[in-house]
Amino acid sequence: MQTPLSVMDFLDRAELVYGDRVGIVDEPLQPASSWGELSYRRVAELARAQAAGLDRLGVGPGERVAIVSHNSARLMTSMFGVSGHGRVLVPVNFRLRADEVSYIVEQSRASVLLVDPELAEPLAGVKARHTFVIGAESDALLYDFDSAPKRYEIAESDTATINYTSGTTARPKGVQLTHRNIWLNSVLMGLHFGASDRDVYLHTLPMFHANGWGLPFALTGLGAQHIVLRKVDGAEILRRVERHGVTFLCGAPAVIAMVLEAAAEWDGPVPGRDRVRIIVAGAPPPTSVVQRIESELGWEFMQIYGLTETSPLATVNRGRAEWDDLPAAERAEKLVQAGAPALGSQVRVDAQGEVLIRSNQVLEGYWEQPQESAEALKGGWFHTGDGGTMADGYLTISDRKKDVIITGGENVSSIEVEDCLYDHPAVAEVAVIGVPDEKWGETVKALVVLKPGGSADEAELIAHCKQRLAGYKSPTSVEFRQELARTTTGKLQKFRLREPYWEGRERGVN
Template identity: 75%
Template sequence: MIVPFAVRDFLDRATTVYGDRVGAVDEPQQPARPWEGLSYRRIGELARAQAAGLDALGVPHGARVAVVSPNSARLLTSFYGVSGYGRVLVPVNFRLTAEEVRYIVEDSGAEVLLIDPELTERLAGVECRHTFTLGEETDARLYDFATDPKPPEPDENATATLNYTSGTTARPKGVQITHRNIWVNATTFALHAGVSDRDVYLHTLPMFHANGWGMPFAMAALGVPQIVLRKVDGAEILRRVAAHGVTVMCAAPAVVNAVLAAAQSWEGEIPGRDRVRIIVAGAPPPTRTVARVEAELGWEFLQIYGLTETSPLLTVNRGRAEWDALPPEERAGKLVRAGAPALGVSLRTSEQGEVLARSNVVLEGYWRQPEASAEALRDGWFHTGDGGTLDEEGYLTISDRQKDVIITGGENVSSVEVEDALFSHPAVEEVAVIGVPDERWGETIKALVVRAPDTEVDEAELIRHCKDRLAGYKAPTSVEFRDTLARTATGKLQKFKLREPYWQGRERGVN
């Protein structure tokens, strides 16, 4: 018997087995009225109502529904109210500019756009067939339906979410993640992280980012209460851990650093000691950071590696019984590796050292980009664009980034996109954008600029110029002016050579 995998399976189990249990604690500090008393049964009712509301609008199955919002219970519910009932959720990075959001809405062909109240003014010029502000407007227009929604045709290979990611091009690509991708990712992630119905999950990770790595699904299936955090703040994370008995969270390295910093002035015992496990991804953290998490916080440190294109789980690194007797620094040194392949994942490296992956979590393709899809999936393997090595234990270590992508604070930034923005300034004749090490963000963005003849421009003006055109986190944090930028005989920039001086003394070309 083959029963197609479906996103709604996770919520269906939650409502059946854990219907009366707290499903989500909404963020109390937000412009929209928080949803209170959200049992899993109530989340199921709201998801059905949202699907019926989309039916009433005439939005067909397969249509795209874009949501631009920080973490909220309404966004959490949309994973089911949209994807769970046959439509495609497009979770959009709320930090993007209006022009960047406009491109995603137009490229995806979204028929509905849901916007957080804090963003309505900034995104006022983004047009869509149906546009609603999350809160009172959507509660009345989308969530106030008692009728049963139209059932979708089961198809585990249908696109469930369309997640836009910055890559090697100036424009982001839409990553088609199927119901099967989501199902396998969430289930294997929960297995490797040891999730049970005794856990409490804190959403420190943005839900738009690779679908919150799949946690909205994995946690629901096991009846785990989900605590919604709208804005990352180290001290507030510690307060939520204490208030709600949090046991597990996912985070970028910058979030880990924020919690460690807040712990320095925390009065009393650090909450969650010997209880919390923190799952980190986005860039390999330093060994010292791993050791500090375990020593200063008393939390268990896990690392994963993956990409939006892989749903994202490819590898997991969690402490093993064989390592328990090792000194803390030595144990931490083992945990900074990207990890061993997750269940169902095959890894190898190409002759050029690129990490290749094969698994049920690999994307269906890039939205309306068949050539890019074929290139990424050539020869039956997904080409990650990351350089790495596999050791004798089967553990992967990421050593370099072969794509022109910078990961800063857990967010992917296309260097090509930043270069395009800088090139639009009349005083810029040549530019190369690279990632350089940064203690807080892992990597930060540096622009190497050659001024046009007879022009003057300073660092502050170029950074401001970028911020006017791109999301703030994509702007360079420093600009270095050069007389020339070294090129090959064919005129190509060799960015690995431009990066070398900034990464000297480090074993890896990523941080």
Template identity: 70%
Template sequence: MFVPFSVTDFLDRAETVYGERVGVIDEPDQPAASLGELTYAQIGALARRQAAKLDELGLEVGDRVAVVSHNSARLLASFFGVAGSGRVLVPVNFRLRPDEVSYIVEHSGARVLYVDPELDEALAGVTAEHRFVLGDDDDLYASEGVEPRAWEPDESATACINYTSGTTARPKGVQITHRNIWVNAVTFAMHAAVTDRDVYLHTLPMFHANGWGMPFAMTGLGVKQVVLRKVDGAEILRRVRDHGVTVMCAAPAVVAAVLDAAADWDGEIPGRDTVRIICAGAPPPTKTVVRVAEELGWEFIQIYGLTETSPLLTFNRTRAEWDDLSAEDRAARLVRAGAPALGVRLTTDAEGEVLARSNVVLEGYWEQPEESAKALADDWFHTGDGGVIGDDGYLTISDRKKDVIITGGENVSSIEVEDVLFSHPAVAEVAVIGVPSEKWGETIKALVVLAPGESVDEATLIAWCKDKAAGYKAPTSIEFRDELARTATGKLQKFKLREPYWAGQERQVN
């Protein structure tokens, strides 16, 4: 018997088994009216009303629906109301500038655009055939009792398109299928040992690789999901205390924010011996992992993956064989990317690039067949990361072969930042590199050669970047150079430019 996987499977089970359980606690400080506490039955009803509204608007199976939003119950329900009805959800990074959002909406061909109320004014010029503000619920949802058209699930169909910065200045649309989502969610939940007794905190932006698949995994297992709109270390501790949170996902910067807040926390740290925090983006320093265990009493778990892999490729959780190790030795093992998740095959090519095969690997890049062919050459996904696989099967990421900097969990194309800096009349040459940062994992540094007779200071160039691209893409520091290291043919030698900043480090990523 063959029954196609669908994202609806997760919500169907939640409604059947946990229908009367509170499934989602919306952020109380939403700019639109918070939806408060919603049972899984109510989430299911909301998703069906959204799907029915898309029917009324004339959207067909495969049509794209873009949403630009902070974390919210409405966004979470859209994964099921949009993708679960055979359409394609396009979650957009709310930190992007209006022109960047506009490109994604246009490139994806989205017929419907949902916008967070806080972003409505800034994105006034970004539109689609149908444009709605989240919170204007009479426009978002059909009347109660109106049932959507039935959709016959197709597990090979694209469920979501997630745009990511890559080796080109323009973002690429990663096509994630229902099968990709299903396998990732089930595998992730299995490795993280999730049960219906867990409480999940959405510290991770839901737009980011579909919240790593957690909206699906947690829904299918009936987990209570607490929505956090904006990251704040003290607020994370309060949510853990008030809701009994047991699991969350986070970039290294979030881990750092919680540790900073814990230093000023009055009383016992909430969640001690019950919380596990799953980290990705770049492994933090070993001393940070030790601090998580000693100062918070939380379990630290490291994973590795990409938007293109749904995202889980490896999982690294402390194991029985490590119980007698010192905290430092255990942390040194935990900052590796990890062992392959179930169903993942990893290898490295002659140049050390990490290659992967799995049911979580993307279908392709939306309307970019040449980029798709390169990424999936020889029936392996080419990650663009350099790494080493040990005798025990554990992967360590040692270098980043493609021009991407991961800062605070966000991918930044160094080429894009270079293009922005080149547009300043005083800049003659520029190289953008990632350098180590204890807070962000990596941070962006620009090395600049000025044009003859020109003068400009660091603050001015940083402000120039923030004016022309999303703020998180701007360099945090700029160094002025007389020249940049190049090959005999004039090609920038970025590995030489990066060397001084990574001296003494085992890896060339952080």
């Protein structure tokens, strides 16, 4: 027997088994009015009412519903009320400019657009056939509790969500994730990270980002509790860990930095010691940060590697029994690897050093971009654009292929140099790039943001690297900045940082 996998399976189980349990605790300070505490039975009722409301609006199966929102119970419920009932959810990054949101709404041909009240003014010019500002008024129009929603047959190969990439070099592409993609990604996330109905999950990760990495689905199906955090703040994260007994959260390295900073000023024992586990992704964190998570917070550090196009799970790195007795520094070195392939995934590095992935989580294609889809999936593998190496079954990301610095014929991983500079006590942020050099082709340049009150000069930081790295890997110059250019999801925009140094040249390499 074979039954189609659907994202609705997760909420159906939660309603059946954990109906009376509080499933979602909404952000109390939602500008749209908080939904407060919702039992899983109420979440299922809201999802059905939303589907019935879409029926009333004439939004049929397969039509796109875009939502631009900070983390909220409404956004999470839409993952089931929209995708679980035959439509396609388009969760949009709330940090994007109006013209970027407009492009996504138009390119996806969304029939419905829901906008966070905080964004109503800047996005006032962005329209769909049905446009609503999220709140009590739109709730009355969007949720029909008097009618049963129409039942649409859902195939597991149907698109469930379209998640737009951050578009750092061009217009964003709409990543089509199917019900099968999301279902298997979510189950694997729960399996690899030991999720259960005893977990309390804090949504520090934006739900729009690869559907919150699949955890809204996985943890719902297992009956765990969701604590919605609207905006990331280190001290507030610690307060909610303490208040709600949080056991599980995710975040980029920048989120970890906020938490560590807040923990240094926390009055009393840091909440969650020996209880909280945290998944980090988005960039390999410095080994020093991994050690601080373990020593200063007492939280378990875990890491995944993946992309929106892989739903996102591709590799997993969680401390192994064999590493338990290693010195902290050695254990950290192992944990900063991207990890081993997730169950059912194949990962390899081709002759050009590019990481390739084949799995059930790989996207169906880019929405209405067949040429780009074919290029990304050529040869039956997804081409990540990331450079890496494989050793003993573990993947290490060396860099974006285009970010590898070639100086005097030697390849330099900017991540390795950044990791070294992060070990300097005065360094808060760093980006390492290649700049043109007449003798070596390119040389290594470090752009550095110092910590408040921190002090270091160029010579000191170069000497710091030369003591720890091969001479050709060490920066030949350092510039100090107040901030570094990042994408809307917090990733360094190295192409923008490089642009001034390559201006006027035909090629971006030398």
